[in-house]
Amino acid sequence: MMERMPETKEKILSITDLWVRQSGHVVLESINLELFAGDFLGIIGPNGGGKSTLLKAILGLINPDRGEIAIFGLPPAKALSRIGYVPQKTVFDRSFPVKAQDVVLMGRYSRVGLLHRYGKEDRDLALEALKAVGMEDRAEREIGELSGGEQQRVFVARSLVSDPDLLLLDEPTAGIDSAQQTEFYELLSHLNCHLGKAIIMVSHDLTAVSTYVSKIACLNQRLYYHGSPELSNEDIEKAYGCPVEMIAHGTPHRVLREHD
Amino acid sequence: MIDLNFLSYEFMRNALLAGLAAAALCGIIGIYVILNRIVFISDGIAHAAFGGIGLGYFLGYDPLAFGIGSAVLTAIGIGLTSSRARVSEDTAIGVFMATGMALGIMLLTLSQGYARDLYGYLFGNILAVTESDVLLILLLTSVILALVFLFYKELLLLSFDPQYAQAIGLPVSSLRLMLLAMVAFSVVVLIKVVGIIMVIALLTIPGAISRRHMKSLPSIMAGSIILGVLFVIIGLLISYDLDVPSGAAIILTAAVAFFLSTLLSR
Known part of the structure; x- marks a missing residue:
């Protein structure tokens, strides 16, 4: 087939x-x-x-x-850090107090893990991911202030920041x-x-x-x-x-x- | 004029310490309650705690400890019920809330002669806070602050986008249970200060005001704590001066600030 x-x-x-x-x-x-x-x-x-x-x-x-x-070759639960996910229409409070770069940083979770803090490397990678989607000048903006298309780019950056293959x-x-x-x-x-x-x-x-x-x-x-x-x-x-x-x-x- | 000698009374010092701990809790947990939209759940937990308080009285043990127990059990119950999805969360909260209240009132009435305490738990009586209450409250507050410090990153992920958080491997249901348990602990502390009926106001008003004027999460929390402290101190002074219930005085102070802030930010 x-x-x-x-x-x-x-x-x-x-x-x-x-x-x-x-x-x-x-x-x-x-x-x-x-x-x-x-x-x-x-x-x-x-x-x-x-x-x-x-x-x-x-x-x-x-x-x-x-x-x-x-x-x-691994079951999904063990391969999460190799997958980047952009969910269907992210539902969030538009006045949620986070900057675009903080949202991208969240994507580092699968690499950083429970209880560890994000380091400088993670922050640099977040900015790099924003650059990859052409949103580097929006890094300091509140996520809710961005247009729908810009938000979606930020969510793609969030999925890219763990350097996934898929x-x-x-x-x-x-x-x-x-x-x-x-x-x-x-x-x-x-x-x-x-x-x-x-x-x-x-x-x-x-x-x-x-x-x-x-x-x-x-x-x-x-x-x-x-x-x-x-x-x-x-x-x-x-x-x-x-x-x-x-x-x-x-x-x-x-x-x-x-x-x- | 306001009499500043009030701090020479031990009950006033206890009241102030309990109030300040409550303000710190409201400032931090209140923000998560608002961001996660669990205001109704939190209110349900507060009311359910009353069942435990009644049981504590009835059996002759520390009502506050029993209150904590039933609040945490309710938090876990609501968390599990909603994740199993047999009963809708709203319904579960409604049932727990009313059952807790009914149980509390029945057991308190059966334990003769505690009518004044019943009033205190419903509407708050911070001036009746004992030294051991203060110790318990300070302990709870430090545990909660430590948890927020440790899980700051995870709680942010959970609050912003739980669906995504789950997809990238965050233990979403455990974290949510932890958050609900933290709310339960906070609520019990707040019951001492403002009473079951008004807990939810103190939990949400400082955060709601601060959120309007601050941008980042840490600054919203800081602003919210400062507001909480102000409400507690001003409320206590009013309560002491006019000889009115402390809970009502604190909540009315907060409410006035809330309406002023709404009018001014227009």
Whole structure:
């Protein structure tokens, strides 16, 4: 089912026959997925299709009913410091008294650990991460004063600051205006190409996903996946349960194959 | 004129020490209560503590120690109930709160002749604080301050974004239980000062005012402690001077400051 990648690429994530049931319902059914260094996987699918659940399972927040998830060959709980996570629309009090750089510093927790204090190195890395997302001049600003797009960049910096190999993003552009969305996707592209971060991005924005990702999968309880940036019409129809019309940009990737 | 000789009385010195410890607690724990939106939980814990106080009286042991016990048990109970998600947190709090009050009133009434103490626990009677109360209060305060110092980074993560905190491996449910237990300890200290009914005001008002004028978390805490100290001292002086209940005097002082600050920051 999956396209084989060249042997030289390190395998980052492998999911075998993953089943997750929640309050009696099957949410994820027999999911198989492999991700290699440098991959940028977009996962699309309808609401309630299990996208966030899959990410939570990868983070070890949900125990699967069956199947296995391995990150660098380790169970999720032991690989947390190698994963950067950008949650779906971070809900926080907009007047919460923290500066952008303090928020980024929180991402160092997985490296620093319980009871240890952040040191100068951690602070320097936080500023570096802010630089990587183009937010260094916002370091001293209160997080609530920033725009939606800027906040999301800060949250990406927070996920980058532990120097992860894999980034998980859950609907990262929800609630951001379209100009900032484009910039945001460019940023992800940059992190993927130049910093070599493998990325899994969950989204329902078909068009944007197809433009920036290198692989695409469709999730609706089952995962429809061919390891390429293109999805067949049948895949999408199976996943969404009805025909979906898509308008995709011609380059660099297409969602739909040329019709026969 | 205010009589400054009041410090020559031992009960006034005890009152002042208990009040200052309470102010320090409010300044710090109150901020976490506000940021974590657990105001209602904290109020529930305060009311539930009354059950323990009643039991202490009934059995003839130290009511404050029993109050601490039932407050902490309630905190853990609410924490566990809400994480198991069978009962909604609101409902759990409502049940614990009313049960604690009912138990407290029943047991206190059964222990004949403690009507005056009942009044003191409900509305606060800082002037009745004994030396051993002061020692217990100072001990609780130091434990809580030490915990905040040790877990500052973790508590900040928990307060800002628990979902993310959990995803990066923070023991969120244990920390939340610890925070609730810290609230429980603080609440018991505050009961001595302002009484069960008014605990929540002293826990939240200094923080709410300070938050409006300060930017960083440490400066909000510092501002909140200073405000708490002022409210306690001014309230005590008013209470001593006009011979009115100390809890009410302290809370009214805080409330006036809160409304003034709201009007001025408009």
